[in-house]
Amino acid sequence: MEMKKYNLDILFLGGVFKEGEIMKQSKSNVQFAANVLQWNIIEGLDYLNEQPVNLLSAIFIGSYPKYYKKILIQRKDWSHLPGAKDKEVKFWNIPILKKFSRGWSLSKEIMIWAQQKNERKKVIIAYSMDYSILSALKSAKVSNSEIITCLIVPDLPQFMNLSSSKNYSYKLLKNIESDLISQLQKYVDSYVLLTKHMADFLKIQNKPYVVIEGMVNFKDQTTYLDRRREEQEKSRKTILYTGTLNEKYGILNLLKAFELIKDKNYRLQICGTGEAEKDIVEMAKQDNRIDFRGRVSREEAILLQKNATVLINPRNSEGEFTKYSFPSKIMEYLVSGVPTIAYSLPGMPEEYKDYMYFIKDNTVQGIANTIINVCETNPIQLKKFGEASRKFVLSEKNNIRQVEKIMNIL
Structure with a gap:
């Protein structure tokens, strides 16, 4: 498949994981769909860019103890392709604390990457409109304002987890998170949306965006x-x-x-x-x-x-x-x-x-x-x-x- 090749220093920021260990530790549905979509995007980026992308992940898993067996997720360094520097960050997997713990760990790592000297243009492609992801984008932009950020929005926070059993406290916390996310949107330079209706809801005005409802692996x-x-x-x-x-x-x-x-x-x-x-x-x-x-x-x-x-x-x-x-x-x-x-x-x-x-x-x-x-x-x-x-x-x-x-x- 012949395509134009790019020469960018790309960091993929998300919750991607290897499925084996996650299946063993999970007590409920594993986020296979989100994981597959992320890996398809990563493979596409690797194909189109002259250098493999680097991955920074706070893995998408359920919280301890109800949905996952581990309370503390340890840091891992690995490489999905030769030359790629991939990291899974450490965080406490407890409701509420989890959001901030993920954000702190991602921000710490992303600032190191943002400040590294490189002749190629630095680009962050982030997956999920999640507080921890957007707080990391803020840290990157504050560290290096020349970085280009692109946010992939697979779901809007207000409509995530549609279980009818969610209580008032959960909904209140979700609304607080949505407000925080809205404030952090100013650190996003461009968007990838799943539907055209998202653009109006997010009040995207002069920022570029593209609608991509999904993808399959070639x-x-x-x-x-x-x-x-x-x-x-x-x-x-x-x-x-x-x-x-x-x-x-x-x-x-x-x-x-x-x-x-x-x-x-x-x-x-x-x-x-x-x-x-x-x-x-x-x-x-x-x-x-x-x-x-x-x-x-x-x-x-x-x-x-x-x-x-x-x-x-x-x-x-x-x-x-x-x-x-x-x-x-x-x-x-x-x-x-x-x-x-x-x-x-x-x-x-x-x-x-x-x-x-x-x-x-x-x-x-x-x-x-x-x-x-x-x-x-x-x-x-x-x-x-x-x-x-x-x-x-x-x-x-x-x-x-x-x-x-x-x-x-x-």
Whole structure:
């Protein structure tokens, strides 16, 4: 893939991690989607820049003791490519203190990097609109005002963690953090947004930005369909959902819709953790066609996706947050080559309309009808549709093309 090469001193600032150890220590959902997106961006940067980027990470994990087994995360020095200087910072993994501890450690390391002499232009590409990330950007700009900063905004702080069980104290602290983040935005020179609506919400005026709803890895061209199981039980229809099990993401509506489908050859597979787990377990006891896998590794999720009849995202357009999000699972679904069922969300670009089956009726019956209509489609036609969707994201939304858009606004 021939692309223009850049010669910048790039630091990637985020929460990227190696998955093995995180899986062992986590007690809840691992942030696979955020990790995959970060690694895809890093690989794109490495491809387009003459020198490998350096990584500075305060790894994205749940807090001790409820979601993670370790209270103190130790510093690690490593290298993802020859010549790269990568660091995972030390921080206390306790609610509230965690934010400040991460910020202090990141700021300390980033000031050292900012003050190092280099003939190449210094650029920081930061991932996540998080207080600790933005406070580190401030430290970098104060240390060296010539540094160019670019913030990737995958989610807005106000709409992160949509669990209905969050209490008043949590929401109050979230509002305080949002105010602090707003004050720190002046240290951001440019933005990468997931939807066009984010620009208005963040009041981005004269600063450059680009909308990138997601990306897939260009290397996936030789790994997915080649391994997909071709021989399946033709009579069995498997509907698969992988992701967070929160009511606001439509998982309970999916269960109710499946209850309306009486055909014994239909199967519903669900992977993930979240507030709706108890409801799913209860329904699985009543209906043996429901296969609840709980938390699975990313590799297992991908294998299940490749062997499903259809993949589904039941998140509908209700709620303001849908304007500011593009579900990461959509990219993962499309690249699998298996047809995807979803709602057309406000943050979804028009170009996706030819590559997904959309639920038009925003009711439980509407979900059920769409599942049946798609699953009963001729298998050859379904396969062609899935392959076309896969080809679309691999050619138009691969990480090299998407990251080049970021490089262009720098």
